[in-house]
Every structure is written in structure tokens, then in C-alpha cells.
Amino acid sequence: MKVVLDKLTKIFPNKKKNEEVVAVNNFTFEIPDGKLIGLLGPSGCGKSTTLYMLSGLQKPSSGKIYFGDDDVTTLAPEKRGVGLVFQNYALYPHMTVKQNILFPLQNQKVSKEEALRRTIEVAKLVQIDELLDRKPNELSGGQQQRVAIARALVKQPKVLLLDEPLSNLDARLRLQTREEIRRIQRETKVTTIFVTHDQEEAMSISDLIVVMKKGVVQQIDHPQDVYDNPKNLFVSKFLGTPPINVFTGVIKDHKVFIGNDNIAFCDAPDQEVYVGIRPEGFAIDKNGPFKLPVKSIEVMGRDSSIIGERDEAENKIVKAIVNDLIDNPSKVFAGISEISLGIKEHKIFLFNKETEERINVEIKTTLADNKENKLNKVTTKRSVAEKSAGKSEKKVVRKTAKKVSNVVKEK
């Protein structure tokens, strides 16, 4: 069942301060059928509010919601056919697991045999068929969560909504359970929307990610695209561990400067910019343009990172994960006070200093092995959000792309 959100807005009035809180601001999105969508964002960005509006527990201030072709905005939650898994599971403590799962079916007036059959089916799908006679307070956290998912799935909902499903579990169980969610969603093929603030979780299992900040949608894309092609500074900072290094820099004469180092070439007009370089975008290069005074080396098992200091960086700390370190640790050891690094083309992003929007130009660096990676090209490819936005905007995108590519060709 595809879900369409049309200019969904939610404003919370505040009588005392005469200030209104805009929780969700003009959210427009078409969710394709059978996909797993992640709503990602920091606390207070409106993702849980969107979820509750989809389920019907909160009414939107304006805008519409469609399940398939039906307008569902004013429909009561019990009639929408939505399954919702709460963050605290909300399992009825006085009923056994079996009765908990049977509850929605009894309200739908399904026959007893059919209801029993369905519960056992769902229990097997979710792997709790041995726990049916226990009460919720006798189960562990992971088991409780599976019961909550089973209760949502048993009524064969059109849409399955999950509110921060993994936040109450310990670290190892989280990895297991998110694979479980993926598996269940693939087997049942229900359109699933889940809310999270953990970008790793969202990146690993979702088909599409929606990044939100303070009620406004920042970017909607496939996970790898959101990572490799962030639209603005917030999205680039939010995704990626360790987080992206942000520098204040200048573009002069088609050259990108951080301090006095000319690290790259691009075709944008002269301006002050934020330069974002992913930690894995550095490579040790004797002739590299980027000079970094080394502070320490951090070993984290899987990779080692160089930690240095530069004034232009935010928080003055720069973290660089360099592949050579693992193989040749002696390269960067005791006593080196400054190291020269080269930067990979596809891991460097330029953002406008005032609007923090991404400057969409082709960037070239002097690093030797840049030939393979061409992901940082100008986005002539229409992203998912732009597809759903309407036909009139497509032409504009094409025109700007053509202009820039012409400029590059001239040079």
C-alpha cells in the first residue's frame, strides 16, 4: 500500500508564551509500496509526530494523508488498518502473550479458529512460539519487542509503524533485532516506516532514508546516496561515524583554500565556504597539499585514525582514517609533528557559508588514485525527492546541469 503525505503540517500552540512550536513543516512525500523507510533525525525534529499523525493518534494542523487512493486524514486510528509498535512496547501486562496478540483480532471480530491460526503463524514468523503462555513481565526486552511486532502484524495492516524500535535494547541485541526487522519486512512485504536517531541503524536496513531537522525535511534518498551526496551541511554532519571534518575555507580563482593550503580545484565563483572532508577521505601523500599537525593516533581495532589540530576546523580537531596506517603503522609514528595528506575527490564537499546548502560543482584534487571514484559529479541524475516534487522542476534541474557542464568543458 503506497502512502502519500501531502503538505503535512503540525503546529502545537503554546498559550503562555504566545509562541507556537512547528513540529512538522510541509512534509510532502510519496512512499512506494512494500519498502522499509527510515525517518532519521535528532531529538525534536518531528519524526515521532509524523509517525503519530500517520497512525491517527494526532491530527495534523493542515495537509493530507492518503493510504493508496483513500484520504485517511480524518479517519479514526482504529479504522485505518495501521500497526504501531511503541517505543516502550505498551504490552498489556495483565494478559498473556497469546491474549496480547489475539486482542486486535477480537476487536475485528475474526472467528476464533482463524484468529488462533493467525497468531501462531505470526508467532512463528517472529520466533516467539514457545513463549505464548507467558506474561510480558516474564520476558526479556528483545522478546517483548518481538511480541509487540507480532501484535502489530497479526491484523495484516496496510502500513507498519515502528517508533524507535531499537532504543531500549543493548548494543549486541540491536544488531540482531534490526536484521530481524529487515527479514520480517521482506517476508511480509508490508510498507514499513520506522523512526530512529541512530544513523547507523537507518543506513543499514532502510530502502529510503528521510532526514529531518526541526520539522523540515532535509533529504530523501537511498542510504548510500544520502551518505555520498548530502544536500546540506546538516545531513553531511548527521551521517557518518566518525563524523565529517568541517573546515572554514575560501574559493579563489577556482581553487579551494583551507588556510593557506590549496587542497582542490573547482569551478564555483569566489566565496567563503564550509569544506567538509570525510575522515576516510584522507590519504598519506608526501606531496599532499593538506598539512596537519599530529596530536595523537587512535587505534580502534578495525581502523586507526590520526588526530590532529587545525584552527580552521570546527572544534579545532581533525580526525583522519588512513588505510595505510593499518598496513604500515611505522609510517606515522613517534615524533612526527606534521604530516601531509592528500584528499580524495569524492569525499570532499563544499557548502555555502550562509545557507549551508551544498555547492554542486565538480571538484578535482591532485591525489593519484582518483580515477575510479566519480561519485562527486554534478547531479544530473534526478533524486527520489525531486521525482515526486513535480514535472515543472525537472527542466530547471536539467538546465543548470547543462550550464555547469558547459563551463567545465570550456576550461
Added chain:
Amino acid sequence: MELKKLISPETEKIINDKLLELESLYNNYFYRKNYSKNELKKLNNDVSFELRQAKQKLLRADFVNKKAELKSYKDKRRKEIAENQVKLKVDLNNLKKEITIKRKELDLFIRNTYDDAIKSRQEEIKPLKAELKNSKKDKISKNKAILFNKDINTTNSSKISELKKIYKEECAALDLSCKEEIDKEVNSLDVSLSEKDKKSAVKKIKHNISSKYSELKIDKKINLDHEIAAINQNITDAKTQISTDKRFCKDRIRELNNSVLSLVSAKYSLIYKTNNSHLSVLDRMSRYFKETRYSFDWNVFYRENKAWIYLLPALILLLIFTVYPIINTIRIAFLEGYSPLGSLGGQIFPIGFGNFTKVIKYPGFLTALKNTMVLTILTVPISCFLALIVSVFLNSITKFSRTFQTIYFLPYVTNSIAIGMVFAAMFNIVGLQPVAVESYTGSLQIYNQYVDAEGVLRGFTAESWGIVNYLIMLFGGNPINWINVGSSYVANITVMVIYIIWNALPFKILILLGGLQSVNKQYYEAAKIDGASKGTVFWRITVPMLSPMIAYVVITGFIGGFKEYSSIVGVFGEGMGPAGNAGSLNTIVGMIYDSLSSDNYGRASAAALILFVIILAVTLVNLYVSKKKVHY
């Protein structure tokens, strides 16, 4: 300050090993003693078991053979056991001697090592304590000098007064200079200006200059305040420093003392372990308390028994005025013919069930019992159910919820007798007169007509029928004689039931409303998503989550219902029934009061005991049911 470890781990090991040896010896001794006691018993049991088995399974001839076999086996074993027991006695005596020798050795050893340790520790501590006290004196003296040294103190306060003087002088100087400047400026104005312009110019000048100077004054005031605050801060710092120093020293000294005490307690615990591992728990406890009294210290006593000391006053009053009367009542219930004057004079009363038979034979007992049961069974379930519904509705109201809560809670804060009088006034009929219909010449209407035994048509008239009857007549019914002369039992009970329910509602509503508000709202949201209608939500989610509160309310309701007395007095007065039918609505509590006032203490106590047993039985039934149905 690090103190030496005086008892080396080796000596500790030796002591522990010896203790374990002793314990094992004790265990051996007792095991063998007990085992031997049970051998005979076991033999008898085995044989009888075998016999029974044989009886069931074998034929008669085989069974007789088996019996003889077993008998011979039994005799053999008995002889063996007797022999063993003789041997055992000798062994046990030897064991005992061994144990006593080892015990005494270990006792001496422990006392010696620990006494040495304690002495050396005490000597170790003395110089440290002296040091601490001296350092305390030194530290405190400096800070006290700051606080109480008159020279410095006077300089402190004199400093402050000086600063203030300086401030005042400077302010005066600033004022003067301000005035001078204003005069200068005013004089330097053009003479040619008109009066109006002059005035406005003068105003402007004054305003500008005075604002400038006032800013300067404010700056100076701020500086002054800072300086005064700094001086005060020094004083407070000195004070806090003194208290912390004192506390520090106290704590250190207490630590040192505790090190000695720990050694002492270790010594006594080990001694008591060596000497007493063969005693029962109670014996051990009594010996422990006698032996380990180091020396009586009020501080220690207070510290260890603080809770009991704070509880003691209330406990004493409770014991005298609550616990003792209860025990006394139970005692009196079983004394036949009890009278308080007699007991004071030393009369001894026979113990028996005479009082209980008196109660059962008492003519008012059956009516009292019947009334109590009827009232309880009628009022408690209805009031609980009504309270549940009212609290659910109160919970869902958003506007004026507080006013409604106040209204529903009013009966709880009102005197029951006063409420009773109001109810009586509502249901009362003034001037009720039975009349013969044919010969009636008055103006009042005749109601409730009936034909009496002689065939005469009669009815009732009254001056005022009362509010409730007027309501009934409004809807077209006949008035009912609720509580006046000749009113029926059913009518009386109805009035009482309404009154008691109305009186008992608020407390129940309070409890249930509190419980409702503690239910997590997410359950309701989850139920909405699961498609539950309001009825399903109520019966399958709200009520089970509220079940602990409901159980509490039902149990306390039953207990309160059995004790009904003041409500009946409120409506009917001390006659406990309508006029002409006094005592028809009496309850068991009323019966108890009547017996007391007629000096039948035995009967009253017995009735009280009977009531207690009834309430206990009902409460136990309630608890049993709630165990099964209440979800926590």
C-alpha cells in the same frame, strides 16, 4: 594515617583452620548421636512397610512365613543396635573430651593474640589522636583570629564605615561639581533667547549633566558594594573553614576508635564461635549479647537503637489504649458473669462460653445480624460499581474537573449525623394521619387507600409529604411512608441504603480516580490502534489495570459496612428505628453499645468477638478471590 595490620594472615589462617576442625568434630558428634536415635524407629518402619507390602501381594501361607522371617530379622537387628549403642557411648565420650580440650586451647590462643593486638593498637592510636587534636587547635586558632580578634574585627567594620564615608564625600563632591557645571552652562547661554527657549535649554542642560554624574555615582556605588562583599566573604570563609576543620578531626578520631572496636568485636565473635557452635540459635544469641558487651556507652546505644527510641512514645500509647483493650476484650468474652466492680474486688469468674450463648439468645441479636448483613450486601457492591463509573467519567472530563471532584468529595468531610438529619428531613412526613375515607371532612388529599379487617376503606393524609414524596407525586405516583410511624422495613432499608451509598462514594471515588490517573496512557493508545471500542477498553484494559484498587475498595467497603451504626442514628435517632418500632434497624455494633450501657460487659465482648470473626471470614474470602483475579 595508615595503621599497621596487627594480626598477620598466618595467625588468622591458623585460627580459621582450628575453628573448622572444631566445627567438623561437633558435626560428627551430633550426626552420630542423632543417627543412633533414629535407627530403632527406622527399623520398625521398614519392617511394618514390608509387612504391608507382603499382605497385599502374597498368599496366606507365604505371608505367614514372611512374617516369621521379618520377626527374626527384627530381633537380630535390635541386638546389633544395642551393641552399637554401647560402643557409641564410649566413642562419644572420647569425642567430647577431645572437643573440650581443643576448645579451651583455641579460646586461650584467641584471647592472647587479640589482647596483645588491642593493646598495641591503643598505644598506636594515642599519639595520633594527640596529633590530630593539636593540629585541630592550630588550624582553628588562625581562623578564629580572623573572626574574633578584636583588632582585626574592628578594622573590618571600621573599613566598611570608612569606605562608606569616602563614598559619601565623593558623592557630595560630585554633586558640587555637577551644580557648578550646570551654572556654568546656564550662564553661558545666550541672553537673547526668549524665556521659553531658555527654560527648555536649561532643562536639557540639567538633564544631560545630571545623568552623566549619576552614572559616575552608580559606578562608585558598585565598587563600594564589591568591596563590602569581599570583606564579608572573608568572614564567612573563615567560619566555614572552622566547621570543616572540626568535623574533619572528629571523623578521623572516630575512625581510629573504630579500629580498636573492630578488633574487640572480632575477638568476641571468634570466641563465641569456638564455644557455642553446638548450641541452638536462641542460646547462641543470648550468650552473644552477654559476652560481647565491651562497655556501656550511651552514644553507641543511641546510635544503634535510634529507631526504637523515636518510636517509643507512640508505641507506649498504642499499647495502652489500643492493644491492651483488644486483649482485655477477648479475655472478658470468655469470663462468665463478668462485672468490672467484681474484678476490682478480686472476684474470680469462671471461664466458659456462657457469654456467647447469652448473645445468641438475646432477642435483638437476630434482627441486628439480619440488618447488618442486608445493609452490607446491598450497599457495598452498588457503591463500588457506582464509584467506578463516576471516577471513569471524572477522569475523562477536561473542563471543571476540579469543581466536580470537590462536589463528589463533600460527603466525606461532612458529619454523618448532620447528613442524617438532612436525609431525615427530606424523607420525613409531617402530620401523618390515618383516616377513614367516607367520614373524612378535611381538605387534604387521601393517599394509599386500603381496606382494613372490618371492611372499612381507610387512607392516609399529611400536612407535608416531604421533598422525595413530592418528586414521586410529580411523576404520578403515590407517596410512600419512608421513616415515620408505621413505615415498612423495606422503606427504611431503602433510605438507609441510599444514605450509606452516598456517604461511602467519595472515599472510593478518590482511590479509584487516583488509580485511574496512574494508568499509563500508552495502553489506551495501543488499544485504539488495535481497534478496541470504548466498552472493550473499559472492561478489558481499565478494569484489570485498576483491579488492585478495586480489591482494596471492596475489602475496606465490606469492613466498613459491617460496622454501620452512626448512619442509622443520624437518620432515625437513638431509637434505631421508626417511632413505634424502635430497634428494628439495630445493627451488631448498636447491640454492643446497648449491652455496654446496660452493664452487660460479657455479652458486649462476646458480640464484638463474633463480629470480628464474621469480618475476618469475609475478608479472607475477599483476599482469596483477589489473589486469583487481581493483576499487579
